[in-house]
Amino acid sequence: MNVIETKNLTKKFERLVAVNRLNLKIEEGEIFGLLGPNGAGKTTTLSMLATLIPPTEGSARVNGFDVKSEASQVRHSIGFVFQDPSSDDMLTGRENLYLHALMYGVDMRQINKKMDEVLRLVDLTSRQHERMKRYSGGMRRRLELARGLLHEPKVLFLDEPTLGLDPQTREHLWGYIKKLSTEKRITIIITTHYMEEADKLCNRLAIIDHGKVVALDTPANLKKVLGGDVVRLKIAKPNIAAIKKLKYVKKIKQMDRFLVLTVNDAGKHLQEMLMRVGEVKSVESHSPTLNDVFLHYTGSEIRSEEGEGGYFARFMHSGNR
Ligand SMILES: Nc1ncnc2c1ncn2[C@@H]1O[C@H](COP(=O)(O)OP(=O)(O)OP(=O)(O)O)[C@@H](O)[C@H]1O
Ligand SMILES: [Mg+2]
Numbered sequence: 001m002n003v004i005e006t007k008n009l010t011k012k013f014e015r016l017v018a019v020n021r022l023n024l025k026i027e028e029g030e031i032f033g034l035l036g037p038n039g040a041g042k043t044t045t046l047s048m049l050a051t052l053i054p055p056t057e058g059s060a061r062v063n064g065f066d067v068k069s070e071a072s073q074v075r076h077s078i079g080f081v082f083q084d085p086s087s088d089d090m091l092t093g094r095e096n097l098y099l100h101a102l103m104y105g106v107d108m109r110q111i112n113k114k115m116d117e118v119l120r121l122v123d124l125t126s127r128q129h130e131r132m133k134r135y136s137g138g139m140r141r142r143l144e145l146a147r148g149l150l151h152e153p154k155v156l157f158l159d160e161p162t163l164g165l166d167p168q169t170r171e172h173l174w175g176y177i178k179k180l181s182t183e184k185r186i187t188i189i190i191t192t193h194y195m196e197e198a199d200k201l202c203n204r205l206a207i208i209d210h211g212k213v214v215a216l217d218t219p220a221n222l223k224k225v226l227g228g229d230v231v232r233l234k235i236a237k238p239n240i241a242a243i244k245k246l247k248y249v250k251k252i253k254q255m256d257r258f259l260v261l262t263v264n265d266a267g268k269h270l271q272e273m274l275m276r277v278g279e280v281k282s283v284e285s286h287s288p289t290l291n292d293v294f295l296h297y298t299g300s301e302i303r304s305e306e307g308e309g310g311y312f313a314r315f316m317h318s319g320n321r
Pocket of ligand 2: 042043044083159
């Protein structure tokens with residue numbers, strides 16, 4: 001059964017088309033990832049599915065309910081953890097959970113047990129009675145996640161849930177998110193800029209850019225699309241004509257100050273290749289990662305809102321390779 005189905009789902013903000021005729025089908029129990037550059041339309045998509053903003057055109061069903069005409073049923077069957085935390089700083093962690101449980105009509109006899117359970121899951125039992133203003137960024141994210149789970153939603157929307165978390169906490173949350181999907185059959189829609197996270201967690205991924213799906217498949221299949229190893233070269237004066245003649249080089253792309261080649265069996269050809277391409281200052285070769293897939297589909301140009309260095313620099317520093 002499709003837990004989420006969108007038909008030409010569209011959101012316009014005046015002249016800007018943030019989400020452009022999106023068609024998605026997501027099955028029960030999937031962990032489905034939305035990847036895309038800043039401003040691609042990920043949060044807007046989740047906001048429409050969670051009934052926080054209405055679509056301009058098209059439609060969407062969540063758990064069988066229509067987001068426009070059955071918004072309240074949709075809301076009761078979903079949980080979400082959004083980019084901007086919405087908990088109250090003056091309340092303790094536990095009080096925030098309690099408020100949320102009341103708002104969502106969690107059975108009064110169950111509230112305490114549920115709160116204990118979700119606090120334990122996100123390792124906040126010992127800090128639950130402190131005011132949230134004393135929480136660190138990571139603790140806030142964890143409490144937000146606990147809050148999203150309190151009323152046992154069938155679908156959980158996670159908008160960059162591990163942003164700013166330390167690697168250990170992030171891995172911990174991955175394990176937990178996986179468990180939610182396998183044991184409780186909760187369907188999870190997650191956005192992230194961490195490619196490793198998408199790779200490890202998601203059954204399927206949609207890469208979106210300018211509000212449109214540009215690729216959709218399992219992480220393994222998406223990586224196959226590149227059709228070879230990735231060789232990244234820094235060359236003073238690249239001899240493009242010579243590179244084009246090499247049969248095992250399937251694609252050549254200029255990205256920033258680098259040449260990025262897709263190469264058949266790079267291990268075998270690397271040495272010969274390096275002698276022909278120009279004065280090589282640095283070289284790096286690897287099997288395709290989701291980073292490469294992402295760059296392949298979303299292009300290499302630096303978006304105006306990205307500032308200096310852009311995606312490429314960010315990925316180089318992300319340690320995801
Ligand atoms: N309330 C709004 N009014 C006007 N424009 C908006 C509004 N919300 C979003 N937008 C615009 O819609 C586009 C998509 O934004 P959205 O927040 O969905 O991107 P995103 O993919 O979540 O990006 P990020 O990775 O930075 O979180 C952007 O150009 C953004 O500026
Ligand atoms: Mg966003």
